[in-house]
Amino acid sequence: MLDQTPMEVMERKALRINPLKTCQPVGALYAALGVRRCMPHSHGSQGCVSYHRTFLTRHFKEPAVASSSSFTEGASVFGGGSNLRSSVKNIFDLYDPDIIAVHTTCLSETIGDDLNSLILEMEIPDDKIVVHCNTPSYVGSHIHGHANMVAGFIRYLADKRAPKSDRVGLFPGFVNPGDIREFKRLLSLMDIDFITLPDQTGVLDGPMTGVYEMFPEGGTTIDDIRALGGVKLALAMGEFCSTEPALALKTKCKIDSLVMPLPMGVNLTDSFLMALSEISKKPIPKELEDERGRLIDLMLDANPYFHDRECAIFGDPDTVLGLTSLALELGLKPKYLVTGTPGEAFEKKGAALLESYGALAGAKVKAAGDLFELHQWIKNEPVDLLIGTSYGKQIAKAENIPFVRAGFPILDRYGHAYQALVGYEGALKLAVKIADAIMDRMDSDCADEDLELVM
Numbered sequence: 001m002l003d004q005t006p007m008e009v010m011e012r013k014a015l016r017i018n019p020l021k022t023c024q025p026v027g028a029l030y031a032a033l034g035v036r037r038c039m040p041h042s043h044g045s046q047g048c049v050s051y052h053r054t055f056l057t058r059h060f061k062e063p064a065v066a067s068s069s070s071f072t073e074g075a076s077v078f079g080g081g082s083n084l085r086s087s088v089k090n091i092f093d094l095y096d097p098d099i100i101a102v103h104t105t106c107l108s109e110t111i112g113d114d115l116n117s118l119i120l121e122m123e124i125p126d127d128k129i130v131v132h133c134n135t136p137s138y139v140g141s142h143i144h145g146h147a148n149m150v151a152g153f154i155r156y157l158a159d160k161r162a163p164k165s166d167r168v169g170l171f172p173g174f175v176n177p178g179d180i181r182e183f184k185r186l187l188s189l190m191d192i193d194f195i196t197l198p199d200q201t202g203v204l205d206g207p208m209t210g211v212y213e214m215f216p217e218g219g220t221t222i223d224d225i226r227a228l229g230g231v232k233l234a235l236a237m238g239e240f241c242s243t244e245p246a247l248a249l250k251t252k253c254k255i256d257s258l259v260m261p262l263p264m265g266v267n268l269t270d271s272f273l274m275a276l277s278e279i280s281k282k283p284i285p286k287e288l289e290d291e292r293g294r295l296i297d298l299m300l301d302a303n304p305y306f307h308d309r310e311c312a313i314f315g316d317p318d319t320v321l322g323l324t325s326l327a328l329e330l331g332l333k334p335k336y337l338v339t340g341t342p343g344e345a346f347e348k349k350g351a352a353l354l355e356s357y358g359a360l361a362g363a364k365v366k367a368a369g370d371l372f373e374l375h376q377w378i379k380n381e382p383v384d385l386l387i388g389t390s391y392g393k394q395i396a397k398a399e400n401i402p403f404v405r406a407g408f409p410i411l412d413r414y415g416h417a418y419q420a421l422v423g424y425e426g427a428l429k430l431a432v433k434i435a436d437a438i439m440d441r442m443d444s445d446c447a448d449e450d451l452e453l454v455m
């Protein structure tokens with residue numbers, strides 16, 4: 001007779017099903033698009049950059065321009081140096097950018113191409129610049145790629161001899177142009193002069209003019225990146241995305257940074273504005289106090305619909321933590337927090353945030369997770385609401401759960417790149433969407449004659 005041993009539960013470690021992240025070069029390419037007259041360049045095969053561009057274009061609904069070293073079998077065997085030299089010459093000859101920002105791919109990292117040496121030995125026109133960062137995609141995620149590219153710009157260009165100024169550096173992190181506009185509005189309202197790196201406003205949310213511009217007017221200028229070496233302080237928004245650029249600026253130019261969470265919801269926006277007030281030595285203007293008051297008013301009005309509803313929040317780590325803070329303030333109960341980006345810090349910070357509201361019991365917080373696992377959790381213990389990227393819609397449909405899209409990517413809806421999640425205004429708009437989603441569900445669950453009761 002066979003031994004009757006209890007079935008062992010196997011943990012899935014080496015496989016991701018429906019991952020909640022994409023590869024490092026996607027983040028690097030996005031960061032490079034936030035520098036004026038910059039050509040992002042993918043040092044690898046055409047298939048890679050084709051995927052990266054498509055992915056960004058589907059989210060932003062704008063062309064994401066980038067070039068490729070076009071690796072074939074030869075480069076895979078002999079290295080990609082010759083391809084890079086030809087690429088750089090052709091790009092400057094044909095498209096005339098001011099700067100080329102090279103990021104690596106899995107293939108060039110595996111070959112071991114030494115980008116530092118290749119760029120040093122390359123013939124580059126006097127008035128042109130080539131920078132690079134390493135983005136091996138078998139580690140990290142698009143968030144690391146973004147951080148590495150921003151740090152790469154700083155390492156090459158930030159000038160420690162730049163004149164000392166009263167300006168503040170702003171690393172907005174991997175957020176939408178709508179968020180960057182909101183950051184800039186808040187700093188302007190606090191009367192702070194700033195340099196934003198990167199700045200995709202005017203590039204990936206530019207107006208329709210009828211004329212195609214390969215290099216639109218937006219983006220951080222090269223002079224401003226150099227001037228980062230003289231700012232009095234840098235604000236690094238989002239620990240996961242902006243710590244690396246902050247370290248690069250400290251190492252190269254001895255400039256301190258304040259690393260802060262993305263200011264989503266009341267508490268985090270309060271902290272951000274208090275930091276700005278400290279920097280500028282100016283009080284927070286009434287305009288912002290009124291915005292805060294309107295947000296609080298909405299939160300109170302709609303609280304009966306938010307209160308104690310369990311939700312799952314998933315996406316990029318800084319965004320998920322910011323959204324969780326807002327969700328807790330609204331009265332929701334975040335039950336599952338998942339990011340695809342690896343890093344224990346996410347689990348610790350997520351758990352601490354839930355604990356601070358007494359909401360940790362029964363909750364699960366996971367880094368390097370995937371949507372398959374989230375779906376299994378929801379099947380076992382359902383939630384009332386999903387908040388996250390487009391990829392959650394299959395779970396929402398299968399389990400009939402209201403779904404609010406927020407974060408990156410949003411592929412199946414329009415306009416998200418224009419909308420801020422940060423600041424009081426961003427929180428207010430998201431709170432309205434959440435209330436709408438919950439109340440739409442209540443309406444559809446109601447008998448026709450009871451509809452008026454939920455008005």
Ligand code: SF4
Pocket residue numbers: 023024025044047048049051104105106107137138
């Ligand atoms: S091979 Fe690597 S760099 Fe290229 S698309 Fe795949 S994960 Fe990204």
